[in-house]
Amino acid sequence: MKRIVRCTLISLFSALVFIQMINAQSDDSFVPVASNIDGAEFPRISDDLRVWLQIKAPLAARVQIGGDLLPSPDPVYLKKNEEGNWTMITPPVVPGFHYYWFLVDGVRMNDPGCNTYYGWARPTSGIEIPTKDEDFYIPKNIPHGDVREHWYYSDITGKWRRAFVYTPAEYETSPDKGYPILYLLHGSGENERGWSLQGHMSFIMDNLIAARKAKPMVVVMDNGYAVPKDSTAYPQSTSRGNQWVVLSDVYLKEIIPKMESFYRIAPGKGNRAMAGLSMGGGQTAFIGFNNPGLFSSLGFFSGGGIAVDIVSDSSVYGGLFSDAVSVNNQFEVLWFGAGTHEPSFAERNAVIKEGFEKVGIKGIFYESEGTAHEWHTWRRCLYEFAQLLFKKGTK
Amino acid sequence: MKRIVRCTLISLFSALVFIQMINAQSDDSFVPVASNIDGAEFPRISDDLRVWLQIKAPLAARVQIGGDLLPSPDPVYLKKNEEGNWTMITPPVVPGFHYYWFLVDGVRMNDPGCNTYYGWARPTSGIEIPTKDEDFYIPKNIPHGDVREHWYYSDITGKWRRAFVYTPAEYETSPDKGYPILYLLHGSGENERGWSLQGHMSFIMDNLIAARKAKPMVVVMDNGYAVPKDSTAYPQSTSRGNQWVVLSDVYLKEIIPKMESFYRIAPGKGNRAMAGLSMGGGQTAFIGFNNPGLFSSLGFFSGGGIAVDIVSDSSVYGGLFSDAVSVNNQFEVLWFGAGTHEPSFAERNAVIKEGFEKVGIKGIFYESEGTAHEWHTWRRCLYEFAQLLFKKGTK
Numbered sequence: 001m002k003r004i005v006r007c008t009l010i011s012l013f014s015a016l017v018f019i020q021m022i023n024a025q026s027d028d029s030f031v032p033v034a035s036n037i038d039g040a041e042f043p044r045i046s047d048d049l050r051v052w053l054q055i056k057a058p059l060a061a062r063v064q065i066g067g068d069l070l071p072s073p074d075p076v077y078l079k080k081n082e083e084g085n086w087t088m089i090t091p092p093v094v095p096g097f098h099y100y101w102f103l104v105d106g107v108r109m110n111d112p113g114c115n116t117y118y119g120w121a122r123p124t125s126g127i128e129i130p131t132k133d134e135d136f137y138i139p140k141n142i143p144h145g146d147v148r149e150h151w152y153y154s155d156i157t158g159k160w161r162r163a164f165v166y167t168p169a170e171y172e173t174s175p176d177k178g179y180p181i182l183y184l185l186h187g188s189g190e191n192e193r194g195w196s197l198q199g200h201m202s203f204i205m206d207n208l209i210a211a212r213k214a215k216p217m218v219v220v221m222d223n224g225y226a227v228p229k230d231s232t233a234y235p236q237s238t239s240r241g242n243q244w245v246v247l248s249d250v251y252l253k254e255i256i257p258k259m260e261s262f263y264r265i266a267p268g269k270g271n272r273a274m275a276g277l278s279m280g281g282g283q284t285a286f287i288g289f290n291n292p293g294l295f296s297s298l299g300f301f302s303g304g305g306i307a308v309d310i311v312s313d314s315s316v317y318g319g320l321f322s323d324a325v326s327v328n329n330q331f332e333v334l335w336f337g338a339g340t341h342e343p344s345f346a347e348r349n350a351v352i353k354e355g356f357e358k359v360g361i362k363g364i365f366y367e368s369e370g371t372a373h374e375w376h377t378w379r380r381c382l383y384e385f386a387q388l389l390f391k392k393g394t395k
Numbered sequence: 396m397k398r399i400v401r402c403t404l405i406s407l408f409s410a411l412v413f414i415q416m417i418n419a420q421s422d423d424s425f426v427p428v429a430s431n432i433d434g435a436e437f438p439r440i441s442d443d444l445r446v447w448l449q450i451k452a453p454l455a456a457r458v459q460i461g462g463d464l465l466p467s468p469d470p471v472y473l474k475k476n477e478e479g480n481w482t483m484i485t486p487p488v489v490p491g492f493h494y495y496w497f498l499v500d501g502v503r504m505n506d507p508g509c510n511t512y513y514g515w516a517r518p519t520s521g522i523e524i525p526t527k528d529e530d531f532y533i534p535k536n537i538p539h540g541d542v543r544e545h546w547y548y549s550d551i552t553g554k555w556r557r558a559f560v561y562t563p564a565e566y567e568t569s570p571d572k573g574y575p576i577l578y579l580l581h582g583s584g585e586n587e588r589g590w591s592l593q594g595h596m597s598f599i600m601d602n603l604i605a606a607r608k609a610k611p612m613v614v615v616m617d618n619g620y621a622v623p624k625d626s627t628a629y630p631q632s633t634s635r636g637n638q639w640v641v642l643s644d645v646y647l648k649e650i651i652p653k654m655e656s657f658y659r660i661a662p663g664k665g666n667r668a669m670a671g672l673s674m675g676g677g678q679t680a681f682i683g684f685n686n687p688g689l690f691s692s693l694g695f696f697s698g699g700g701i702a703v704d705i706v707s708d709s710s711v712y713g714g715l716f717s718d719a720v721s722v723n724n725q726f727e728v729l730w731f732g733a734g735t736h737e738p739s740f741a742e743r744n745a746v747i748k749e750g751f752e753k754v755g756i757k758g759i760f761y762e763s764e765g766t767a768h769e770w771h772t773w774r775r776c777l778y779e780f781a782q783l784l785f786k787k788g789t790k
Contacts (some may be wrong), residue, residue: 055502
């Protein structure tokens with residue numbers, strides 16, 4: 001009897017592992033994608049970045065792919081083989097991180113071979129398409145910082161909130177040193193886990209810091225949504241503008257004071273920056289431009305809510321942009337990035353650049369070659385932006 | 396034109412949020428489950444812990460539930476209503492954490508209303524059924540420690556591995572203090588994220604430490620799987636026993652030295668303990684009993700691989716258990732827990748208890764009333780076990 005429990009468990013686990021192994025056809029030019037869960041044979045990828053998708057659904061009448069793996073807005077269908085596996089090989093996919101899912105007879109489901117990532121407002125399959133410039137975001141044999149899950153109670157929302165906080169490796173061994181702090185915001189439909197998981201931000205920062213290209217800094221990644229517990233305190237809180245008022249209050253009254261007391265943060269505006277991607281770029285503008293005394297530098301990575309009105313409407317943000325000298329004095333770095341494969345964002349940055357140049361506001365503008373509205377653009381943005389931060393120290 | 400990007404993003408996000416809202420029938424006795432993703436109306440739960448599941452699949456011929464939400468091994472089918480929603484209301488569910496999924500015409504998919512958790516060897520829907528004794532694992536207005544994602548390179552496996560490491564709140568403000576360390580192992584098909592996410596271990600530890608019921612300690616949660624890069628160094632590495640040899644080496648040569656140099660850990664066996672749930676309990680026995688000089692205390696939470704042979708076969712673990720006095724001298728705490736609703740585990744603990752009593756080995760045995768082979772049993776185990784640790788200090 002003494003081996004029964006052990007054997008049962010072995011059998012159970014073997015079943016668990018192998019039940020999901022899908023019988024692969026032999027095509028040696030495709031290998032399992034590095035971002036797959038352990039043991040998953042699909043999705044597979046070729047050297048030229050074609051992706052071989054497969055899902056077993058013998059009874060389904062139609063299987064379609066959704067998400068942003070493929071650029072085409074037209075529906076793309078998989079084909080069924082004799083074993084009931086629906087399969088397709090995509091054209092070469094744009095390098096970077098892509099969310100996707102299957103629609104099996106119209107029911108959205110994740111790819112069982114992938115990890116899930118919070119995107120599109122729920123846990124969603126994600127795949128890493130290899131990039132040629134991965135060197136800056138892969139882990140190396142250098143000191144590594146930690147990304148800490150930090151819980152705190154928010155009075156404004158009446159909820160426990162979670163931030164992820166990067167502390168550099170040397171933070172552990174320099175107990176008397178205070179560090180500058182960067183608040184880094186995610187995009188629409190994502191959450192506070194995005195930057196460390198999809199964005200590989202800790203490896204980017206580790207690599208920059210080890211190469212002395214960026215100052216060691218603490219990076220706070222919090223959630224971009226905030227619903228007030230007392231909606232009478234925030235009338236019309238269903239509008240996005242008003243949601244951002246709530247989020248701004250959560251930053252000013254809760255996140256910033258809590259983070260800068262719990263962690264060893266150097267004081268003053270000169271040691272504080274904010275940046276965000278897509279929706280988070282708009283929030284960075286909303287919070288940063290409305291509180292110019294707080295942040296020395298601001299970064300807009302495909303900034304989705306930052307409008308060209310900063311160069312066309314002298315009344316926005318309390319008239320902040322009507323005085324170029326004042327803007328230049330108040331900010332060390334105003335940084336705008338976008339991918340060349342997301343033209344609407346790149347075009348808007350061009351309008352802002354032109355407007356800034358016309359009145360003499362200093363801005364830095366970056367184009368990420370060959371990338372779209374996805375995480376590889378934003379990894380590159382972080383890599384570029386972080387190198388420029390906290391050069392002047394406290395001011 | 397200046398509002399176009401903004402408006403597009405508002406529309407896009409609204410669509411994202413509401414696309415998943417399923418039109419709920421009005422039954423006021425059911426409310427969305429607290430563990431749902433933001434805005435998800437299903438699954439819903441009643442006061443008496445019945446769960447109302449729903450998924451839209453108008454074209455499906457059959458929808459079934461899988462996982463461990465329901466104790467019955469028989470297949471349970473949902474019923475389709477006029478709107479194409481498949482729905483069911485379960486009998487009252489055992490309190491605690493349950494993994495589950497839908498089988499839509501035989502295709503396994505997660506519940507779109509739930510978060511996913513790594514279990515059953517892939518990201519899997521999970522649901523929290525409220526417990527009456529939740530007080531010990533919910534967050535409170537007390538100091539909170541961080542759970543840190545810590546990456547390191549493993550020479551043995553040739554891979555980057557990730558540990559989650561809990562550091563207590565006071566760790567931040569006591570730079571000269573070394574802390575005892577507990578290595579805490581997950582179960583089969585799960586990963587290093589389980590204890591902090593499904594297990595709420597940080598809140599359990601925060602609560603214990605704030606109430607001075609447990610010593611402030613560092614807790615390391617690493618992955619329970621290890622495949623050697625050089626399989627010739629570990630012949631027959633496909634057997635579980637041999638996989639555990641690899642894992643043991645990873646602990647002894649990599650995890651323990653790396654963690655105890657990166658974090659401020661008090662030296663010596665008296666400051667080092669290990670515990671694990673299910674498969675992790677077996678691994679704790681394998682690593683701990685084979686290296687009795689390393690750990691002062693060991694915990695087995697529904698320990699799946701710890702066999703009764705420790706009391707029936709005097710040759711196991713190098714004859715360790717043939718000398719009761721030596722065992723009692725070598726270990727401060729040998730702790731065995733199981734839920735009353737997982738009889739095979741409870742029964743084995745009873746056999747070990749009887750065997751220990753017969754020869755005079757000191758063990759502590761705990762039964763978790765009314766819980767099964769799931770996380771609520773293991774939360775309670777951690778709560779009980781952690782209070783007993785590191786009472787003697789270094790020895």
